[in-house]
Amino acid sequence: MKEQFVESWRINNRVxxxxxxxxxxxxxxxxxSKRGGGTPLKQFAHIQNVRFWRLESxxxxxxxxQTKFSLKELPDQEEIRYKLIESSxxxxxxxxxxxxxxxxxxxxxxxxFVLQSYLIAHESHxxxxxxxxxxxxxxxxxxxxxxxxxxxxKI
Numbered sequence: 001m002k003e004q005f006v007e008s009w010r011i012n013n014r015v016x017x018x019x020x021x022x023x024x025x026x027x028x029x030x031x032x033s034k035r036g037g038g039t040p041l042k043q044f045a046h047i048q049n050v051r052f053w054r055l056e057s058x059x060x061x062x063x064x065x066q067t068k069f070s071l072k073e074l075p076d077q078e079e080i081r082y083k084l085i086e087s088s089x090x091x092x093x094x095x096x097x098x099x100x101x102x103x104x105x106x107x108x109x110x111x112x113f114v115l116q117s118y119l120i121a122h123e124s125h126x127x128x129x130x131x132x133x134x135x136x137x138x139x140x141x142x143x144x145x146x147x148x149x150x151x152x153x154k155i
Contacts, residue, residue, distance in 0.1 A: 017085070
């Protein structure tokens, strides 16, 4: 049961990576904002930053060597990819430990299941925003990607 629980988090991260990898480089800076906000790149950076802040509050040892991103000086696609993998692994450790400790997660009083639900819901929200931004800016993602991110039996 623990493996299924943690695997659902890993699948969520693989979905993020599928989407990130499926976006053409020029589309990563697409936005409808007149102030330059909401680009796919900024939203992926925000996902990483939220993970970092959660990790920092739950187990500061897990963020040693990790970084959060400045939304003014964004990294490239590969750096975001690397950081999402790194932070996903660290969150996986928290989920495993919380599961083993009967749901208790220091720094998140509602417990390990609510923590995982919160993180997946948050990241799903941003994936939807990213896809809507791309669509409204005229970037068409392949159906293999837009439908593929829902096939969790294969991801």
